[in-house]
Amino acid sequence: MENAMFCYQCEQTFGGKGCTKSGVCGKTPEIANLQDLLIYQLKGISCYARPLIEQGKKIDKDVVKFVENGLFTTLTNVNFDAEVHVRLLKEAQQIKEAIREQAPEGEYPEAATYTLSETKEDMLKDSVKAGIMHNQDLDEDIRSLRSTVLYGLKGISAYGHQARFIGFQDDQVDHMYFLGLEATTNDKLTLEDMIRMTMRVGEASVQVMKLLDEANTTRFQNPTVNKVNVNIKKGPFIIVSGHDLHDLEMLLEQTKGKGINIYTHGEMLPSHGYPELKKHKHLVGNFGSAWQNQQKEFDEVPGCILMTTNCLMKPRDSYKDRIFTTSVVGWDGVKYIDVKEDGSKDFTEIIEKALELGGFREDFGKKEILVGFGHHETLSHAEEIVKAVKGGVIRHFFLIGGCDGARPGRSYYTDLAQMVPKDCVILTLACGKYRFNKLDFGTVAGLPRLLDVGQCNDAYSAIRIATALADAFDTDVNSLPLTIILSWYEQKAVADLLALLSLGIKGMYLGPSLPAFLSPNVFQYLVDTFNINPISTPEDDLKAALKQAAL
Template sequence: MFCYQCEQAAKGEGCTKIGVCGKQPEVADLQDLTAYVLRGLSLVALEGRKTGNVISEADQYTVALLFSTLTNVNFDPEYFVNAIRQIVRYRDELRAMIENTGRDLQLPEGPATFEPAADSAGLIRQAQGKGLKNYPTNDPDIASLMHTVLFGLKGVAAYTDHAQILGVKDEEHYKNFHEALAAGWDGKERGLQEWVGLALKVGELNLKAMELLDKANTGAYGNPVPTQVPLGHRKNKAILISGHDLRDLHMLLEQTKGKGIDIYTHGEMLPTHGYPELKKFDHFYGNWGTAWQNQQKEFPTFPGAILMTTNCLQRAQQSYEHNLFTTGLVGWPSVTHIEADSTGYKDFSPVINRALELPGFTEDEDRGHVMVGFGHDAVLGVADKIIDAVKSGAIKHFFLVGGCDGAKPGRNYYTEFVEKAPKDTVILTLACGKYRFYDKDLGTIGGLPRLIDIGQCNDSYSAIQIAVALSKAFNVGVNELPLSMILSWYEQKAVAILLTLLALGIKNIRLGPSLPAFITPNVLNFLVQNYDIKPISTPDQDLEAILGKKAA
């Protein structure tokens, strides 16, 4: 086992005995083998496109399976054993289709020719030589960029999968995804600059994936609108839903109508309260708990059933394991999993029945509220007010403070940064990093809230659209706007988003709480020289450097 794809890699170097996330060595190895075998499927899929042979299910399976190897998604070794065999079946079926056209398919020895062992133990042995330390290069900087490309693709896969679940797909996007995943195993020699270019290409891919997902979410559930979300609870039975998937939430809301159960969001599901088609359900009540890394402290006290829909799962404690359910790609061996049928429908009866068995909340509690629903449609709807406030000097600067939250020390920086930001500045935020300050009352400027929650991590697309619109309004480049990005990262979706920002030429990004272990000094130096990317320091020092004056 060697894994350093997340910010909490052991000793800042990599996990070698067991994942900090709870991932067992055999699961880590099987995930490496999954990625390796997926490269073989991508190689054949690219050849298939040359002869007009495409298996759409294989394209979708590729992104879903790569997503399942992202941090805190699936911890079940048997899941990956079965997945590897399915990948090979798709690969061989596609190969046969190509060869039936009379084409002699010649591919390099490796993932395209891999034959899986007959049993799980054999697969685990085969996985030993397929990890991050076994890449086809002796250059540490190229290896660093190859790993960056893979980790970025895992983030792209997550957003692409969310979109395809809602029926939004793009053939060219799948082709480009296969090309990036096959790179390094396709027999083509690439130098350092070519790998830099490919990493930026992954950023472009991620922008497309977020565009597809934005279209999917808003097409199905409407454009988010500013919405107050209670942080307390009311007397009733309860289900807590965490993760990111809006379709799962919608199905759960439909199936719990009239059953005397309130639905609460957790973690990255908080922004879903702003979607009009989800707001229609009067039992869609509020948000309970905070960010993903606190679930082992918070879930034992939730008096209902809990449903995890995507990544951000931690090992369930015995005190609540029997109340926890997983669905979609997320999974833990001992936790009940809800499967979808052939149409994508899921029967959440086990979750509902467990919620009815449990006591639920026995009294009301008012803990205030937070505002969500400031997607690009809502913010651009008041763009004239924002522009006027900037021109009048009422708003001096915008800070995008967001990203992943995590348990590692150093993340209080983001709380302090927001608290110390001058009152003539606006804080844009997104993803679970906002839980460091989401419930703080920062007041208003000209009737606009100083704290604007744009949404989930994929709603970085909204942030980009807002920045582009403002740059056009002021007739300046995005880098000339009074806008600074203060980002926190934890897993691979954050890597994909960072690559997107770099691909768009956005500079002066501050990143923390620590820099990725997979970035070598030479690659970091390239990022500093070309994009002025820098690690966070202290809130006071960074505010002074950005604003040219000391924080209040």
């Protein structure tokens, strides 16, 4: 069994059912099974934490931080280093034993009572019991909802981790990790209980996105509209990928005056909207496109790459010596930059390497794109927007965004964006925007037709914009001339979807394929309750959205 695995947490899972031989993401069975066991350990910790939370006791923030990190480490395209997982598994066992001492006497599930084996080989043998499909007798709808809860929590952990790194945390969100994980082990919970828990995870997702928005806008100020250069500039450089603005901030401080150009990549593009980041003149632009093109785009680049959060793919040999990871990201044999006791990081090694490589020899290209339409910036135009809608100048809003992937069918999102009529506005966020964000959509009512709202966590900004517009029209979000079309790839998109559902938002389109972890009954429940539509063709979906709006 050691060489088998089962994982269906991302959109590209093999055959739309599950990866069983190796992960499409590059995960080996060894990593997949160690990750299963790590989640099993986190569930065990949570079984002891839940009664303590219910007694009103505080869970040590170091334990919260560990569980959050553990969840994030197992998210798609984050960490592929077996030794890191073994270390985390051992630490989890110590934490579990310590929290067991504080927990009340009683019957606990096997995840709680399990004792970790000493060697990696034995851990891998034990991991069979931690597998998603281990209990063959489990009701498929319960299994589906347990998986949905877990993946929602993984998404939340990514946002919680970013906020905590700059000193922001929320007790309700912190408690949710434990309550949600415990629910996935609790055989007493009915289908209705698990649906309620799924919605609670959605509420926590809204809460954590609000927290991260507050963290980012407090530290880096509210994003404002900014033109971003998407060309190459002469000189040494470092490309920063991932999502963590604080890592970028520290690198910008440490490269000041050193003649190094800093480019964002992937989900870091929205950084250019934040005043406290864009004030650094050597933050010169955005390199490349979405995460799934990195192997081709990073191939033999004469500079360095820093991966701050997820979306790491197997580094090619042509750049393996110049890619660095930090935070929860890891790949065996890739240089890792750790955080120091005081929360700072020393980027000297990557800086020296970038200078040694020398960078691009000349400037290349002339193109700029607009970023920075967060809720604060967009709502500063609320009066004009409301007037334009009432006057029939703006007919409809389309939110087209989410996590991108490499599957060919994703051209749907480009085609759809190009087909959107000229009297409609497109809001976009997350890396799904790379499907169309370099195209020219022109303006409507004096506003750009394409408004880049930000990162995946800025689904919160989109919610704020929609809610404010609904208030202005004295209606609710579901009655707005707004259609939400989401692409999903990994677990942050699951957290975003659950957030929107928990707010009662209906009629969303989801694609490019349906999650393999949604059982037919659970999906039917979502269709019946929230009118979720699987995407079809751009033409048909556009027609349906505009027809619906005209009713």
